Amino acid sequence: MKKAGIILFLVVFVLSALGFMEQPERKGLPKQQPLIVPKGWPKPLYDFSKNPLTAEGIELGRQLFYEQQLSRDGSISCGTCHQQFGAFNNYDHPLSHGLDNSLTTRNAPGLFNLAWQKSFMWDGGINHLDLQPLAPLTAHNEMGESIENIISKLKKSKTYPRLFKAAFGDPTINTQRLGKALSQFLLTMVSSNSKYDRVMQGADSFNLPEKLGYAIFKSKCSSCHTEPLFTDFSYRNTGMPLEPFLQDMGRMTITQDPADSLKFKVPSLRNVMVTFPYGHDGRFFSLSNVFEHYRNNMQVMGNTDALLKNKLPLSNYEIGQLKAFLQTLTDSVFLQNPRFAAPGTSPSATQPLDLHN
């Protein structure tokens, strides 16, 4: 009789387990809102099946992105260093200001089209978008807080448990959900509405300098700054000599391979007109400085990219045309999209005159 009892128990157990498995996976969860992939773009690399976008998740991510309480002294949010009018770079800052008058060691890049990026940071050291926020959150020269404290601050807050429940179905707050929510917001930051895009879709046309600039760009730049994302996400040595104070070896810090010395990720050139200063440590004040670097100042090293072994000859005329073309990569719809602005504010169309503090 006891045996029969055990068998019955096993049967009931298996059946109820099956029952659980058959439940629709997202019962009680908010409605999904898939990312719209611009026409002609490759498939995003981010695995949305593990973190489907929802209006509630995106909104939570936006709140967190602009939440100063995530920093140790409540003074810095992601939005402090990533500003919308600079395509989410740190506008006019070669390096960024962190806690207690500290400085970052690299230039804060613009943030957009992150769903297509397979690794993050100038050295590619971070391999998943969800993990990226943990770097600034914990770095002593950025937001300087411990993950544990952040989670406990969020749990104690009046609003966040409700927002996490809306986004994830229950009010659990943990590191994984913090990362996923921030990713949801970041992933929606797609920049694909520049004049260049309209021209490619046949809805607009280049003027003559833009057209000539585009042709030069295709022959001299696009093997690294590849369309449509304007980067091929590779790491290259472009002959930028080691900065003696920062001692930043770039990709080599991650791989420990001398062949990767002073290699940095090819940055996207979308919105490049508003993302100055340029270069991984912000050493180039203007586009003209970048062009001077490519044609004159480069220090060709053993592992400088094969395409740049003889530097990158550019005439003044070519530079003029290239600048005209690069202007067409500015996406003013993106720069002013109210969905990306801090909650309760609207994006300002004009950049501040002086942001140095």
Added chain:
Amino acid sequence: MPAYKAIFLFGVLFAAMAVKAQHSIEFNPLYGTARWNPDSIYTNFAGENVQINKCLFYTSGWKAIINQQNKKGQTDTVILSNAHYLIDLSEPKSLKLPFTVPARATQLIFTLGVDSIKNTTGIQTGVLDPARGMFWTWRTGYIMARMQGTSPSANTAGKRFSYDVGGFESPYNAVRTITLHLPETTGSDNHAKNPLYIQTDLSKWFQGKHTISIAQTPNCHNAGKLAMQLADNYQQLFQLILY
């Protein structure tokens, strides 16, 4: 119920009972042969005095090899657990593993570290939550093992030495497989339910396959050559004994 099903279930139950003799299993932190104490000062191979206040590591992939007595010479691998465990030598609760080892096991195998899937798929939860502090945030990767302490030989602030070993990608993959042989007496009837102890000798961090002196290398905070050497060393940390 058809008879064959009942017989089958009977068989399963019987088999389950036959392997019921099991050892519990637990880490036992040592320095040399003495039980490790965070307040004690020890000496390493180089004659350096060391005080160790912290040692933690991840383990996963626990398996046992069992000699099948009935089928001649054949061995069988039994998965004991698929979970990751964070062993914190100062946290007695974490030393005892929540599963048992079959009495007829001849080898115990586990992975020291966190596999590459968990290193490449975003933020994990539970013991793998980066909030546990065993994770590099500035470059992705788990700290597979950590040992920290002080030594007069360390030319650093506070005389601290600190080894955070990680790296999951070739050629600097610090994940190590540990294979331990069970003592001969394990399977015998009067020992069949005794606990197994994994003797964990911290002196091996400094002297295993390589020698690591604190004066020369007081810190390891990235994947690379030093992390690989430390990992080779702590691969030899463990030995099984039966009480």
